[in-house]
Amino acid sequence: MARYILALDQGTTSSRSIIFSDEGQVVAMAQKEFSQYFPKPGWVEHDAEEIWASQRETIKEALNSAKLTAKDIQAIGIANQRETTILWDRRTGKPVAPAIVWQDRRTSDLCANLKESGVESIVSASTGLLLDPYFSGTKLAWLLSTIEHGKERATRGELCFGTVDAWLIWNLTEGEHHVTDRTNASRTLMMNLECSDWDHSLLSILDIHPSCLPKIINSTGSPALLAKLDDEHIPIYGIAGDQQAALFGQCCHRPGMAKNTYGTGCFLLMHTGESIRPSNHRLLTTSACSTGKAQFALEGSVFMGGAIIQWLRDGLKLINSSAEVEALARSTPDNGGVYLVPAFTGLGSPHWDPLATGLLIGLTRGSHRGHVARAALESIAFQSAELMACMAADAGQAPSELRVDGGAARNDLLMQCQSDLIGVPIVRPKMTETTALGVAYLAGLGSGIWESTEQLSSLWEIDKVFEPKISKDEAAERMTTWSKAVERSKNWY
Numbered sequence: 001m002a003r004y005i006l007a008l009d010q011g012t013t014s015s016r017s018i019i020f021s022d023e024g025q026v027v028a029m030a031q032k033e034f035s036q037y038f039p040k041p042g043w044v045e046h047d048a049e050e051i052w053a054s055q056r057e058t059i060k061e062a063l064n065s066a067k068l069t070a071k072d073i074q075a076i077g078i079a080n081q082r083e084t085t086i087l088w089d090r091r092t093g094k095p096v097a098p099a100i101v102w103q104d105r106r107t108s109d110l111c112a113n114l115k116e117s118g119v120e121s122i123v124s125a126s127t128g129l130l131l132d133p134y135f136s137g138t139k140l141a142w143l144l145s146t147i148e149h150g151k152e153r154a155t156r157g158e159l160c161f162g163t164v165d166a167w168l169i170w171n172l173t174e175g176e177h178h179v180t181d182r183t184n185a186s187r188t189l190m191m192n193l194e195c196s197d198w199d200h201s202l203l204s205i206l207d208i209h210p211s212c213l214p215k216i217i218n219s220t221g222s223p224a225l226l227a228k229l230d231d232e233h234i235p236i237y238g239i240a241g242d243q244q245a246a247l248f249g250q251c252c253h254r255p256g257m258a259k260n261t262y263g264t265g266c267f268l269l270m271h272t273g274e275s276i277r278p279s280n281h282r283l284l285t286t287s288a289c290s291t292g293k294a295q296f297a298l299e300g301s302v303f304m305g306g307a308i309i310q311w312l313r314d315g316l317k318l319i320n321s322s323a324e325v326e327a328l329a330r331s332t333p334d335n336g337g338v339y340l341v342p343a344f345t346g347l348g349s350p351h352w353d354p355l356a357t358g359l360l361i362g363l364t365r366g367s368h369r370g371h372v373a374r375a376a377l378e379s380i381a382f383q384s385a386e387l388m389a390c391m392a393a394d395a396g397q398a399p400s401e402l403r404v405d406g407g408a409a410r411n412d413l414l415m416q417c418q419s420d421l422i423g424v425p426i427v428r429p430k431m432t433e434t435t436a437l438g439v440a441y442l443a444g445l446g447s448g449i450w451e452s453t454e455q456l457s458s459l460w461e462i463d464k465v466f467e468p469k470i471s472k473d474e475a476a477e478r479m480t481t482w483s484k485a486v487e488r489s490k491n492w493y
Contacts, residue, residue, distance in 0.1 A: 004445050006062070006073045006234070007295040007436035010080045011242065011263045016435060017058035019073075020440040024459040028068075028431065030061030037098065042354075042493065044107035044345070045098040048086045051164065052171045054293065059229065070229035075447035077174075077238030077439030079245040080164035082187045084308050085139035087147070087212075088167070091094050093175050096147055099164075100139040101267075103303060103345045107138035108354040111170040114138075119205055126192045126199050128276065129287025130184040132352050134301065136163060137189030141206045144303040154212040161212045163187070165239050172175050172236065172314050179225070180214040181239035182294070186287035191216065193276050193285065193385035196294055201324035218445040219244070219289040237446030240289050247297060248289040249438030250403040250429065251460040253453045258391070258399040260384055260418075261435070262408035265348070266305035268387040269297045270395060281390035282350040289438065291453070298394055300349040300387030302488050304342035308376045309346070318369050326413050330368040337362040339485040340375040342383075346493075350390050351486065359432055377414050385421035385475075399427045405434040412466075419466040421475050423447055426466040 003022040009015070015034065019027040032054040037045040063069060083102035088095045100106070111131045114120065121194045131134055140161050144150035153159050162170065166180040185191040185198075190195045190208070198213055217225075226233040242247065243261060247269045250259040255273035260266060269288070276285055276296050288295040309325050312318045319325055343356035360372070392398035401424055408414055409432055417449040419426040431437055445451045468475075 003074045003449050004068060004072050005075050005077060005440045005449065006059065007077045007079065007440040007443070008055055008059070008168060009242070009433075009436040010051065010168060012081045012103070014471055015051065015054040015058050016436065017055070017062040019062050019068065020437070022042075022444070024431070024437065024440070028062045030058040030064035030065060031241060032058050040106075042108070042345070044101040044104040046084065048095040048167055050086070050098045051099065052167065055168060064163050070232035071235050071407055073229070074449060075237040075443035076227050076234050077436070077443035078165050078236060079118045079240055079242045079435045079439045080166055080168065080183055081182070082163060082241035082243065083134060083136050084164050085136045085143065086162050086164065086167045087140065087143050088160050088170075088464065090158055090234045090235065093170065096159065097143055100143065102134060102251045104139065105131040105133045105346055105354050107142050109136050110142065111272040111354070114205070123189060123205070125201060126202060127186070128193050128278070129187070129189055130282065130284070130352055131189075132441070133354055134348065135187060135189045137202070137206050137208070140208055144208065151207070151209070152187045155209040157211040159212045160214070162214050165241070166214045169225065169236060169239070171215060173225065174228055177225055178214045179217050181219045181286045182216050183219055183241040183244040183289060185240075186274070187241060193287065193296070193363070196287070197393065220291050220442055238442030240439050240442060243269055243299065244289050244297070244436045245438030246273050246405055246435045247271065247438070248441055249361070249434030249436070250405060251453070251457045252403065253457070256395070256399060257403075259403040259405065259434070262305050262380065262404065262406035262414070264305060264307045266302035266380060266384050268300040268384055268391065270391050270399060272298055273297050277394065279394045281393055282332055282352060283387070283390050283394060284349065289442060291442070295429070298391055299376050300391060302383040303345045303389065305383070306406065308342040308379060309408065311342075312373060312376055314374075318373060325373050325377065328370055329374040329413055332368070332374055335378055336367055336371040337364070338367055338371040338375040339482060340372065340379045341485050341489040342376070342379050347486070349387055351490065353490050355493045356490045357492045359485060361485050361488065377411065380408060380414060381417040381421050382479065387481060388422045398422070398424060403427045403429065405429065405432045413464045416469065419468050420470045423468050423472055423475060428463045428466070430461040430463040
């Protein structure tokens, strides 16, 4: 009898449900976009109840499409947009404020004040992170100081904090479980990497009472964590932040293996095994998915990746659909000297400048829409190439290949540009839905559908390999010009 896994892939702009077979193949998929709110410059919000409603609808659609019922599902896996911060009432289960999205920059001043107080070294040593509005901790601190009696209610245990995984689990279990996994907890500025638990010295720095925090559990979940779907109780055996899920879905299980996800942002992760490897180049150290002993990774985060293509479509109206960007970019043999720095929500790794803004530079009378489209695509590759250079320096060597996934990884021009800039092969798998696949793998291991990571690696298949076509000198020259443009975008907002 066939066995099925339901993977929930809750992203920044949409919620998806994907049903996988016990051979790791997609059986059915449903997707629903939800609203994005920008109430002030630099602010980005979601409606947490709309997130849950959209996820719930896609579960029903996927099951109907596959002609399955909840009784046919052996296990559930959850992957989610990380750092997005939700605060809800423990008694009613209702959010007490809009969800603050990972892209939001409202806590820039708080982060700057904390840096000035000299605590960043303490935070980094414990969490592997830097003081930036990107992470959940300062978002939660802002919420507790802003909503009426927030800190007092949190101290009394009346409020629940969670990233999106915790919010989905709370709703799936009808309020029985307030938990998060350690890959998500490691993105909050509040978890100590050494012990995988909340760090009370950091909570004191942020003025957050632990009563509102979820319990931290392993990424492979627990048989006691039961989702209630159509009167069925289904174990949630896989939980991971989206980027760690993608690392696992790409079968990067050994130290030195790396993947890059080209989604709304771009996220380059290199597995470092059981070693917590601090970065000397302003990358992040983070938890990786594990089925036993704790595993870790180095990570570089780009805030605007595929989202820049959405801006070409929705903001500039240069294209009617995202799929058109490659043809438009190919209409010109090069960028014509045009560079686009997509610092629309500040700059992430390795710059960490929340005050940077977007910059389009190098325009002349000969510039046209094809140059802008090409500059937009190249900006994604340039940002990721910066991360790869930093990661290679931290690790002492570059990976022998880079595995890629995410929607923009289907763009051949972008993938070739990426290979040219970093100088190693880009390997695109047949299955590019690796975020959902990663938590499906975790859920399958937890439920006994698969026995080992070696078995999972045998399921992973290559679609296409992109080899470098330009010299290292030419790549270095392009990167130098890109760096000049980045410097001009900084400290503007």
